[in-house]
């Protein structure tokens with residue numbers, strides 16, 4: 001046990017600081033934060049309140065507490081002795097007040113009554129028992145001003161009165177009362193470890209100044225300042241905003257496949273059987289199949305002239321974009337060929353817009369058409385057109401690829417789905433048609449998958465799918481590093497999907 005020598009040490013000012021205030025405003029926690037350096041989690045803080053008084057004996061029995069009582073304020077060595085008290089109004093605290101050097105008067109910023117009692121009860125009691133002792137007003141539990149009160153109430157003891165938002169006092173309320181009483185004002189949070197040093201350093205200052213008046217011969221007190229103003233509390237940073245990336249409309253298959261059914265940012269339009277439109281994304285096709293890679297590369301190389309004229313038309317069409325939104329697909333539906341509702345909508349809205357713009361109408365052969373029949377089986381030709389995207393309603397350049405009559409819409413859709421996902425459904429009905437089209441378009445991995453299913457060896461397709469993704473990832477890397485297919489605006493859009501794919505795989 002340590003003998004408390006501070007009272008006898010020369011030039012060490014021992015200061016008795018009495019802490020008072022209503023029940024449960026946070027007196028004991030504040031004292032412990034200074035005397036014992038206890039840091040508690042919010043849960044510990046909220047879940048435990050035992051009406052207690054921190055024993056002054058701690059300075060005698062605990063070496064650490066004694067050491068922490070020592071401090072230097074304005075070049076004066078001090079030993080701060082904190083006295084905890086009961087919050088019940090009717091309790092007799094005269095023993096605590098006796099020979100006090102400063103009183104720290106606490107209320108809770110989440111309990112307006114505790115602030116009312118500062119004026120109506122506490123200040124009067126202090127002035128009654130120790131009229132000349134300086135007083136410091138402290139608003140405790142400052143963190144509750146910024147806390148999620150619902151969570152706080154849930155964590156509090158079951159019988160504790162819930163804290164309402166309307167209970168929370170702004171700093172001005174505390175300052176007003178302090179001003180009225182002519183005493184300094186501070187705010188603290190044990191949870192945020194804020195203001196604890198401010199309160200006790202300035203309580204020490206108040207005590208030392210009062211002592212200097214009485215003991216004017218103590219020259220080492222001459223540098224003591226009046227209690228200082230407290231720097232404002234900086235509320236904790238708001239949590240970063242939750243950024244929600246809009247989900248791709250899901251059709252039950254994976255996200256890549258659903259892009260086929262909802263052709264957002266599509267930049268390729270296949271025309272099958274002279275009438276059936278199917279929309280797709282060049283970057284998906286080019287990175288999953290050498291055939292399409294060559295096709296679109298050829299387009300880039302052979303029609304650089306598309307750039308200027310198209311850009312001009314694109315500009316015009318962007319000016320007219322507002323109009324596209326008012327296009328009613330229902331009005332023209334009966335004119336169009338049968339197809340998916342998306343396709344119908346795309347066709348009718350595109351046609352009326354293109355007419356308005358005086359651009360190439362569907363069906364007419366544009367000047368820039370590239371003939372593909374000599375290049376590969378299955379293809380007729382390819383050209384560029386401005387089209388309205390049925391999902392985004394934006395106008396943009398689209399590569400229209402006409403396929404010959406050997407390409408049937410059903411198997412072709414399945415083939416495209418494979419190019420987007422690398423997968424083939426074992427229950428696919430038209431395996432023969434799919435095998436034919438895979439053969440025609442030289443998609444040999446797809447051809448192999450079909451054969452595996454026919455031979456009841458579909459389990460082997462997993463390996464093909466894996467290899468497909470590796471190949472695709474490599475091609476994506478290559479395209480990104482060389483900037484292949486990224487020169488035009490429409491292509492840039494489809495690159496967004498490429499990134500999505502890349503991140504996923």
Ligand SMILES: Nc1nc2c(ncn2[C@@H]2O[C@H](COP(=O)(O)OP(=O)(O)OP(=O)(O)O)[C@@H](O)[C@H]2O)c(=O)[nH]1
Nearest residue numbers: 024025026027028029045049051052087141189190
């Ligand atoms: N959120 C928050 N809660 C606090 C803070 N300080 C104290 N509390 C909580 O307030 C309640 C009362 O704290 P005490 O320090 O025991 O209050 P007291 O004024 O000593 O109470 P009595 O002993 O009854 O007079 C406890 O549940 C503490 O956890 C604080 O800074 N922030």
